[in-house]
Amino acid sequence: MVSAAPVVGGAAAAGPRLGADFFARDVAQVAPGLIGCLLLVDGVGGVIVETERYQEDDPASHSYRGPRGRAAVMFGPPGHLYVYRSYGIHWCANLVCEPEGRGAAVLLRALAPTHGLPAMRARRRDRPDRLLCAGPGRLCQALGVDGALDGVSAVAAEGRVALHAPAGPVDLVSGLRIGITRAADRAWRFGMRGSPFLSRPFPAAPE
DNA sequence: AATATGATAGTCT
DNA sequence: GACTATCATATTG
Numbered sequence: 001m002v003s004a005a006p007v008v009g010g011a012a013a014a015g016p017r018l019g020a021d022f023f024a025r026d027v028a029q030v031a032p033g034l035i036g037c038l039l040l041v042d043g044v045g046g047v048i049v050e051t052e053r054y055q056e057d058d059p060a061s062h063s064y065r066g067p068r069g070r071a072a073v074m075f076g077p078p079g080h081l082y083v084y085r086s087y088g089i090h091w092c093a094n095l096v097c098e099p100e101g102r103g104a105a106v107l108l109r110a111l112a113p114t115h116g117l118p119a120m121r122a123r124r125r126d127r128p129d130r131l132l133c134a135g136p137g138r139l140c141q142a143l144g145v146d147g148a149l150d151g152v153s154a155v156a157a158e159g160r161v162a163l164h165a166p167a168g169p170v171d172l173v174s175g176l177r178i179g180i181t182r183a184a185d186r187a188w189r190f191g192m193r194g195s196p197f198l199s200r201p202f203p204a205a206p207e
Numbered sequence: 208a209a210t211a212t213g214a215t216a217g218t219c220t
Numbered sequence: 221g222a223c224t225a226t227c228a229t230a231t232t233g
Contacts, residue, residue, distance in 0.1 A: 052225070054225070060225070061225085084225085086224070086225065086226055086227095087224060087225095087226050087227080088226095089227075090226050090227070092226080094225085107225055109225090135226070135227070136225070136226070137226050138226090138227075141227095177225075178225080179224085179226065180225055181223090181224085
């Protein structure tokens with residue numbers, strides 16, 4: 001028995017679950033396409049408001065040097081998580097894209113928190129709600145994402161992780177990626193226009 | 208508001 | 221030995 005879609009933060013809640021076919025496409029489509037989707041880990045999460053695109057011919061991508069070491073997961077099945085440690089301290093979560101054998105993924109950079117706020121506040125030590133998931137490291141801390149989820153499917157019928165399509169249209173913006181030095185001129189960062197939960201605002205003027 | 212710095216570990220040169 | 225898809229805190233203007 002399915003009741004009417006609940007309303008969260010003024011926005012209608014999620015559409016159907018995303019499947020492997022969603023992620024098997026060109027990462028150029030998936031990275032902006034994830035904006036507005038609902039991400040849940042163990043029932044805790046929110047609406048994706050910021051992503052970045054990484055691919056095999058991209059010097060800034062971990063997959064640039066081939067399917068070796070931790071980057072091997074990026075060449076695995078689409079719709080799985082690639083979780084790695086950043087700067088020795090933080091976890092960062094990606095969703096693997098394109099057919100198996102290709103090394104592409106989307107970095108999850110920020111969420112608008114909607115589900116399980118108390119759990120997120122506890123993990124984030126009572127920081128302001130605006131900063132619960134505003135950044136790749138913060139997002140993983142709030143959702144309890146760590147190395148145990150590396151290589152795990154986000155599209156399997158049963159599992160800890162699920163994604164749902166947006167309920168309505170999404171107002172997209174794009175800009176330069178953040179925190180990298182190589183291939184820094186590619187406008188492969190995507191966001192939901194005007195969201196207060198971005199890790200950093202998108203410049204008003206085109207770059 | 209902008210800039211500096213330390214924490215800390217895996218991967219690369 | 222250097223660098224990194226980061227964050228929190230401290231310092232300066």
